[in-house]
Amino acid sequence: MGITKTDHFTGKQNELAVLAKAIGHPARIAILEYLMKVDTCICGDIVNEMPLAQPTVSQHLKELKNAGLIKGNIEGNAICYCINEEGFEKIKSFFQQIDNYTKNKKNDCC
Amino acid sequence: MGITKTDHFTGKQNELAVLAKAIGHPARIAILEYLMKVDTCICGDIVNEMPLAQPTVSQHLKELKNAGLIKGNIEGNAICYCINEEGFEKIKSFFQQIDNYTKNKKNDCC
DNA sequence: AAAGTTTATCGTAATATTGCAATATAAATA
DNA sequence: TATTTATATTGCAATATTACGATAAACTTT
Numbered sequence: 001m002g003i004t005k006t007d008h009f010t011g012k013q014n015e016l017a018v019l020a021k022a023i024g025h026p027a028r029i030a031i032l033e034y035l036m037k038v039d040t041c042i043c044g045d046i047v048n049e050m051p052l053a054q055p056t057v058s059q060h061l062k063e064l065k066n067a068g069l070i071k072g073n074i075e076g077n078a079i080c081y082c083i084n085e086e087g088f089e090k091i092k093s094f095f096q097q098i099d100n101y102t103k104n105k106k107n108d109c110c
Numbered sequence: 111m112g113i114t115k116t117d118h119f120t121g122k123q124n125e126l127a128v129l130a131k132a133i134g135h136p137a138r139i140a141i142l143e144y145l146m147k148v149d150t151c152i153c154g155d156i157v158n159e160m161p162l163a164q165p166t167v168s169q170h171l172k173e174l175k176n177a178g179l180i181k182g183n184i185e186g187n188a189i190c191y192c193i194n195e196e197g198f199e200k201i202k203s204f205f206q207q208i209d210n211y212t213k214n215k216k217n218d219c220c
Numbered sequence: 221a222a223a224g225t226t227t228a229t230c231g232t233a234a235t236a237t238t239g240c241a242a243t244a245t246a247a248a249t250a
Numbered sequence: 251t252a253t254t255t256a257t258a259t260t261g262c263a264a265t266a267t268t269a270c271g272a273t274a275a276a277c278t279t280t
Contacts, residue, residue, distance in 0.1 A: 001239045002265030008161035009136035013143075021134030025268085026119035026127040029204075033123075036211040044226070051118035053270050058228055060268095078277090079227060085212040088205070094139075095198070095205055101146045102195040111269045112235030135238085157257085166239050168258055188247090189257060 019091050022067035027052055027060050035070065035083050044078040129201050132177035137162055137170050145180065145193050156191070 006014045022028060027050060034049050047057045061081060064070045068087035073080045116124045132138060137160060144159050157167045171191060174180045178197035183190045 001263070002237050002267090004135060004137075004238065004266090005161065006136060009140055013136040013139045016139055017134050017136040019134075020130050020139075024127050024129075024131030024134045025114060026116060026123040027114075027268095029123045029126055029130075030119055032208075036207070039211075039216055047227085051115065052268095054227075055229080055271080056269050062228085078225090083208070083212065083215070085208075085215075088208050088212070092205065092209075095202065097146070098142075098193070098195075098198050099202075101149075102193065102198070105193070105195075106149055111233070112237090112267050114236090114268065137238095162238095163240050164257075165241080165259080169238080172258085188255090 015090065016094055018067055019069065019087060022063055022069055025060065027057070028064055031057075031060060031064065032069065032083065035081060046081070125200065126204055128177055129179065129197060132173055132179055135170065137167070138174055141167075141170060141174065142179065142193065145191060 004017075009017075023032075030050065031046060034046060046061070047054045050057050052060075061070070061072070061079075065072060065081075068084055068090075070081050070087075071084040072082070114127075119127075133142070140160065141156060144156060156171070157164045160167050162170075171180070171182070175182060175191075178194055178200075180191050180197075181194040182192070
């Protein structure tokens with residue numbers, strides 16, 4: 001079908017899935033890494049840094065923004081994108097949960 | 111196209127993308143949470159806990175296993191699945207990197 | 221105003237994902 | 251050995267994703 005049955009899962013599970021899914025593409029990871037590297041909002045050359053066509057990069061940026069992992073403002077004829085820490089905060093607790101679990105894990109059969 | 115241009119990205123970026131993508135589905139998050147909750151390898155009732163048909167759950171388990179997020183052994187006529195901490199270790203450093211960045215972030219225009 | 225620059229959107233093709241019914245496989249048990 | 255139980259695989263339909271050319275939109279510069 002290709003359609004995810006979100007109705008059957010909790011809001012948190014769906015929210016986390018959206019965030020993880022957004023990270024789940026090498027181009028989007030490369031974009032996030034680039035935004036961290038330059039540490040500035042004059043990011044007009046993201047397209048030049050990517051091995052993808054401009055419309056494709058634009059689409060990936062849109063997805064990152066929709067997921068809440070980056071934020072951006074219009075600045076003249078350039079767009080200013082940067083990391084949105086709020087999005088990452090939401091994922092953090094999930095990984096802390098995993099971390100916590102693995103430290104106290106009792107079973108060891110696998 | 112639907113095909114990801116993995117060739118143009120680094121091995122790390124692709125590896126991380128695979129892991130994040132595997133987490134990027136509510137059913138797979140629910141499975142991971144369940145495995146943590148029960149903290150045992152007698153996990154034969156994952157299917158009963160999920161609002162999905164048995165073949166669908168089996169497929170999601172397979173994807174989690176392929177990504178290295180869970181591991182499993184055959185135990186009689188039941189399968190023993192549990193969290194594979196190695197997979198999560200690989201993601202951890204990426205989030206630490208993000209965390210580190212947001213703490214020292216200089217720009218604040220967005 | 222015209223031309224240039226930069227990013228977004230539209231349309232489309234190719235491939236991937238999701239989900240399930242049907243069936244297969246494999247071990248446990250009667 | 252036949253039946254039951256539990257998981258995996260196959261095959262398929264519906265939808266989603268990825269990528270890009272063409273074009274639009276919006277601002278800058280000449």
